[in-house]
Amino acid sequence: MSWAGKLLRVNLTTGTVKSEPLNMEWARQYIGSRGLGTKYYTSEIDPKIDPLAPENKLIWATGPLTGTMASTGGRYTVITKGPLTGAIACSNSGGYWGAELKFAGWDMIIFEGKSPKPVWLYIQDDKVELRDAAELWGKSVWDTEAIIKKELQDPQVRISSIGRTGENGVLFAAIMNDLHRAAGRSGVGAVMGSKNLKAIAVRGTLGVGNVRDPKAFMKETMERKKILAENPVTGEGLPTHGTQVLMNVINEVGALPTRNHRDVQFEQADAISAEAMRRPRATDGKAQLVTNQACFGCTIACGRISKQDPNHFTVKDKPRYQHATGGLEYEAAWALGAANGVGDLEALQYVNQLCNEEGMDPISLGATLGAAFELYEMGVLTKEQLGIEAPFGSAKALVQLVEDTIAGQGFGKEIGQGSKRLTAKYGHPELSMSAKGQEFPAYDGRALQGIGLAYATSNRGGCHLRGYTVASEVMGIPVKTDPTATEGKPELVKAFQDATAAFDSAGLCVFTTFAWSLPDLAPQLQAACDEAYTVEELSLIGERIWNMEREFNNAAGFTKADDTLPPRLKTEAAKVGGSKGQVSQVDAMMPKYYEVRGWDSEGRPTAETKARLGL
Structure with a gap:
């Protein structure tokens, strides 16, 4: 079987860790990852629990095909009750972390309780220990990865962690891995922060347990990879343009939510599209897009690696943000751009970097900003409250409000609560473009x-x-x-x-x-x-x-x-x-x-x- 057959239960209150056999009857009924993790979660938790209370639990779960040669077999999910919504939260991420957990011989990790002080979990195959995270608390995801890798003297260790937004209770804080992959939605990062859990570092050398029929598995996976390669979306569109291939397409259809859903087309959509990411800039003759990137085992490779214009106002004096790193996905480009009427591609990439660095869902962030921009244009919010003039289309307002949200200062504290709470507080709950408290994506x-x-x-x-x-x-x-x-x-x-x-x-x-x-x-x-x-x-x-x-x-x-x-x-x-x-x-x-x-x-x-x- 390709399950590891065991899970790790970590009690953060007592600081203890123990191994448990996986419930194989449940595995048969729910497969793994989202299904099996949710079965464990809902079997152990009172649905009326406060998401940020110590009694809430937080589960990392892989699937039976995670870590195998199946194309895209690198996914894992984080399951909890979401603080943004109060509903079941299950956030999915790619990269390499999920496969590494399987290589270490674990299907799942269940965190219980709350640590009295900041900690991080280190897993090296069967060796598991909680370590002091005092030095890591207050650090970004990027710095956390660098510090842990240096401490362990292992550049191959895979890390899942939160940034300052998770520590500070931003209700749409994400959990990040591999620098720019995210379990992004519903505020799972805020739950992690509420438990004083900073990171999970995993190093696995055991590989995946025996698949039932290796020859048949190889045959089936190779045939399916051929189908992916020959498909116009997975074989051409996504590898070439990433998810950003959709920007102009959805805009032309008249389905691109713009300025907090007041409009359905954005006149500057092409300026923030996949095509724009490939065009040479007038300033330095270089394109923002550097190359594409794949997650573990993926034959599609839709990820983007981008490099900003070093002379743009957002990064001019900030060398930290002038290197090649995770680039804009369609959802981030839409939420930070069209949802706010901002057509400045370089500003969007800078804010995208901040979301990756500090662990924040760009969809909820951008949509909440869109609601704030509309409240400003209505005269409900003022320059004095926001700290800046904030009409739709202002890249400077977008950047400052995001920086304030990360720092937990000024009006950023309000943005960090999401659009449902923000619009209700200022008397216009109808301006939250959300369902069950979670903001809509780009359609x-x-x-x-x-x-x-x-x-x-x-x-x-x-x-x-x-x-x-x-x-x-x-x-x-x-x-x-x-x-x-x-x-x-x-x-x-x-x-x-x-x-x-x-x-x-x-x-x-x-x-x-x-x-x-x-x-x-x-x-x-x-x-x-x-x-x-x-x-x-x-x-x-x-x-x-x-x-x-x-x-x-x-x-x-x-x-x-x-x-x-x-x-x-x-x-x-x-x-x-x-x-x-x-x-x-x-x-x-x-x-x-x-x-x-x-x-x-x-x-x-x-x-x-x-x-x-x-x-």
Whole structure:
């Protein structure tokens, strides 16, 4: 089997660590990573717990294909209750850390309690110890990595850590690994900080446990890599342009949320696009993009490595930010750019570096800033409160407010609480472009009816990675559907959500689903694991995971009233593009969605559904 077969339980209150055998019955029912980690979490936690209380738990989990030769097999997830939302939080990351944990012989780490002082965890195969993190506390992710690697005298050690935002309780703080890969959403970094846990450093030399049928596994994975290579998205679009390939595409469709969703097209979209990252600058003749980069075992290589203009106002006197490092992804470029009306590519890359360095979700950050910019333009917020003039389009205001958020000073403290709390405090809760308290990503729910329904029903709040119907509505994958139509969208959303849960739980990247479907995942899992996973069973497992998450949220206090979108998307029609005149029909689609899910009219899984899924 390709599970390691054991987990590590760390009690931070007592400072003890112990090994436990993995519950293989649960592994069969939930696969691994997102599914299995969430099963452990929901079995051990009161759903009404305060996310930042010591009683909350925090789980790092890999999948059975993590660390194997399956393409993109480097993923891991962090599971907890999110402080931004109060809902189940499960944030997925790539890079190399997840594979390293498997190489050290562990499937999962469960953290309990709260350390009386800052600590970090060191894992070298079976050797596990908590170490004093006094020297690391207050340091950035980048400095933390450098200090730990120097102390261990091991440049190959892999580190998962938080920056100052996680320590300071920014509610959308991320957990970072490999300098610029992130378990980014829902505030998992704030939970880590609340436990006085600074980092986990892992060095594994054991490799992955025996796959069930090595020859069959090699055959299946090689065939699937060929499919990825020949697909226009995974073989050409993503390697060439990264996720930023979408900026101009989504803008042309009229689905690019702009200036806090007031508009659906951004007139400067091309200036912050993948194409712009490749164009020589007028200042020095060099392009921002240096090269692409892959995570562990990935044959797609969508990551960007970029280098800023050293003379730009953001970095002119800051050599620390003048080197090549993680470059803009589509979501970050949109959230920091179009959502705020900012078309300065160099300013966006600088802020992107800050998000990586200090561990912050650029989606929630950018969307919260967008709400603040709108409140400023309305006269609700003033220059005196913000510390700077902040009209839409101001790169200087964007940069200063982000720096203040990291430092926990001035109005940055307000930004760090997210848009739901910010807009409510200043009397305009309708200006938070979020669902269940988590800010939307880079697709407008009026232009793409399916993604609007996916946002409203996502178990972790506004999210595209739990059911990426953009693939169908814009790109025609696996079939083309009319983006403005509502007929069939509840069924489409459910199918995407269930399939994504299975891919996440296997330990693979969701980007493979541009080329693969469950019939591609099943034979890889069958060859690797002791289970004869069929397509039908994987679909059922995905549905089981989705309903498990839903049950946790319902018990935490969420109701059908939370399955909705802000008034703006339901009442203010899109002004241009293919969605001109459209509003979201999310409320009209919801009863059908509940029906296809097997839920009652209040959005609760019925007894029959729970029995069918073994919940």
